[in-house]
Amino acid sequence: MLSYLESARIDANYRYFYGDLFRLMLNAGRAVSEVVEEEFGKGQRICVVCGSGNNGGDGIVAASELIKSNSVSVIALRGRESLSTDMLKRAVETYNGPIEGPEMLDQCIANCTIVIDAILGVGAHGTPREPYASAIRKINTSGKAVVSIDVPSGLGSEIAVRPHITVTFTDVKEGMTGENSGKIVVRDIGIPRDAVYRAGPGDMLFYPYPEPGSHKGMNGTLSVFGGWSYYGSAVIAARAALAAGCDLVKVYTTRENAPLIASHSFEYMVSSIGDSVPEEAFRSRCILLGPGLGRDFDRRIVSQIIMRAQRIVLDADPLRLLPHLGDLSGKEVVVTPHASEFRDMSGMDPVPENAMEFAKSHGVVVVLKGEEDIITDGNSLYRCTGGNPRMTMGGTGDMLAGLISALMSKGMPALRASLLGTFINKSAADMCMERKGLWYSVSDMIGAVPEVFLRYSDGAKINSFRAH
Ligand SMILES: NC(=O)C1=CN([C@@H]2O[C@H](COP(=O)(O)OP(=O)(O)OC[C@H]3O[C@@H](n4cnc5c(N)ncnc54)[C@H](O)[C@@H]3O)[C@@H](O)[C@H]2O)[C@@H](O)CC1
Ligand SMILES: Nc1ncnc2c1ncn2[C@@H]1O[C@H](COP(=O)(O)OP(=O)(O)O)[C@@H](O)[C@H]1O
Numbered sequence: 112m113l114s115y116l117e118s119a120r121i122d123a124n125y126r127y128f129y130g131d132l133f134r135l136m137l138n139a140g141r142a143v144s145e146v147v148e149e150e151f152g153k154g155q156r157i158c159v160v161c162g163s164g165n166n167g168g169d170g171i172v173a174a175s176e177l178i179k180s181n182s183v184s185v186i187a188l189r190g191r192e193s194l195s196t197d198m199l200k201r202a203v204e205t206y207n208g209p210i211e212g213p214e215m216l217d218q219c220i221a222n223c224t225i226v227i228d229a230i231l232g233v234g235a236h237g238t239p240r241e242p243y244a245s246a247i248r249k250i251n252t253s254g255k256a257v258v259s260i261d262v263p264s265g266l267g268s269e270i271a272v273r274p275h276i277t278v279t280f281t282d283v284k285e286g287m288t289g290e291n292s293g294k295i296v297v298r299d300i301g302i303p304r305d306a307v308y309r310a311g312p313g314d315m316l317f318y319p320y321p322e323p324g325s326h327k328g329m330n331g332t333l334s335v336f337g338g339w340s341y342y343g344s345a346v347i348a349a350r351a352a353l354a355a356g357c358d359l360v361k362v363y364t365t366r367e368n369a370p371l372i373a374s375h376s377f378e379y380m381v382s383s384i385g386d387s388v389p390e391e392a393f394r395s396r397c398i399l400l401g402p403g404l405g406r407d408f409d410r411r412i413v414s415q416i417i418m419r420a421q422r423i424v425l426d427a428d429p430l431r432l433l434p435h436l437g438d439l440s441g442k443e444v445v446v447t448p449h450a451s452e453f454r455d456m457s458g459m460d461p462v463p464e465n466a467m468e469f470a471k472s473h474g475v476v477v478v479l480k481g482e483e484d485i486i487t488d489g490n491s492l493y494r495c496t497g498g499n500p501r502m503t504m505g506g507t508g509d510m511l512a513g514l515i516s517a518l519m520s521k522g523m524p525a526l527r528a529s530l531l532g533t534f535i536n537k538s539a540a541d542m543c544m545e546r547k548g549l550w551y552s553v554s555d556m557i558g559a560v561p562e563v564f565l566r567y568s569d570g571a572k573i574n575s576f577r578a579h
């Protein structure tokens with residue numbers, strides 16, 4: 112079962128890794144024409160009703176196949192000129208019949224035996240607006256056989272097509288049932304595994320945009336326990352968390368290091384801890400434990416933090432404690448070991464299958480860092496490629512922990528935050544490399560984080576629109 116957002120994620124990742132989505136549109140359109148001919152036979156009179164997104168493009172490609180053995184009319188509900196994106200222009204080029212405007216809709220429906228609904232797909236949000244709403248009502252009262260492409264247009268809202276058949280791609284979409292979608296036929300359109308199981312710009316779609324009316328603290332609160340031995344690591348993690356959009360970051364550190372850490376920025380707060388952890392630290396939505404803690408930490412305090420936290424990212428030295436902590440289920444936990452830390456904490460070789468096994472048996476998300484990051488929740492295995500060898504400098508792991516915990520502090524689930532965090536970290540490094548070659552610093556990487564978000568947030572407008 113695919114949610115609309117997961118579907119759009121795959122779409123965005125496919126475009127980023129493979130470039131041309133049009134090949135998939137060709138496969139989608141062909142799949143629809145095959146199903147229509149399998150179900151109804153040839154020689155039909157078919158009316159294809161198109162919106163002006165890619166769902167409409169699928170409809171036009173289907174028409175270009177169906178016209179070979181059927182009588183086909185195509186309606187562009189917003190007029191032919193609305194088919195203006197590059198993909199839609201290419202779809203139109205495949206079709207050598209006329210494309211009519213909305214004024215021909217009534218006649219087209221009246222004369223046909225089958226209506227193909229290519230109005231809205233997974234890019235839709237909310238109730239269909241005009242002219243789609245009226246078209247949907249007409250299709251539903253037409254008494255004709257109706258085939259929806261990918262999803263019934265308007266699915267989930269009060270104005271939705273009620274088809275006899277839905278030809279859906281890759282997997283059934285969230286919310287589809289036999290009742291609202293008719294017979295559901297799933298067709299593979301050749302999406303490679305990597306578009307699904309590789310972190311990419313599509314993961315931006317799950318970034319929680321601040322609501323316009325929100326107030327301080329609603330968009331991320333993070334407690335960072337770190338810098339007890341190496342103060343710089345806490346500075347890097349806290350600054351990265353702020354760059355990722357966390358509202359309030361507070362660093363809990365030793366009495367000696369507190370002023371040092373504070374002197375590096377006035378944007379986060381710093382507090383020193385003694386023998387016990389202040390209660391307020393657990394009021395943050397997420398906890399990051401580890402950057403710069405050093406090996407000689409107080410095990411009692413660290414165990415207490417882990418047991419009390421509900422959402423926590425564990426990095427570096429405290430990872431050693433993990434096997435001794437018992438059941439972590441019920442919490443959202445991300446662990447971010449590099450290869451040798453993984454060996455130490457698990458007693459296993461740092462390979463993807465073992466990361467998956469560890470994640471499953473401990474109920475955590477594992478981010479196994481390296482030239483290629485492995486991200487797994489024990490059920491699915493993802494990877495994040497990219498980055499460059501300058502990332503072996505000190506601090507890039509602290510930065511990653513800061514990014515992932517900031518995203519969790521904003522409400523992202525552990526696995527989603529880990530996918531986006533790894534992608535942002537490697538992309539920041541690659542952006543710095545474009546500008547400075549291999550001679551960039553971790554500060555440069557933190558500085559690049561907002562630009563990385565901007566560069567890849569194109570698809571995320573869907574989410575921000577939804578949020579508003
Ligand atoms: N997932 C994939 O990899 C592929 C997806 N394809 C098709 O592309 C579809 C998604 O395409 P798009 O993302 O272009 O989106 P859609 O074609 O679903 O529609 C989005 C368009 O409708 C408008 N819109 C959104 N909500 C609306 C509302 N409530 N009332 C009126 N207009 C509204 C938007 O402004 C946008 O122009 C899929 O459902 C599928 O049919 C295929 O072309 C090929 C591959
Ligand atoms: N050779 C490499 N090529 C590309 N990225 C790397 C390489 N080595 C490490 N990284 C990246 O640097 C970050 C920190 O990883 P690592 O150096 O293994 O952890 P740590 O900083 O905890 O020692 C991760 O985002 C990882 O993806």
Ligand SMILES: [K+]
Nearest residue numbers: 231260262264
């Ligand atoms: K549709």
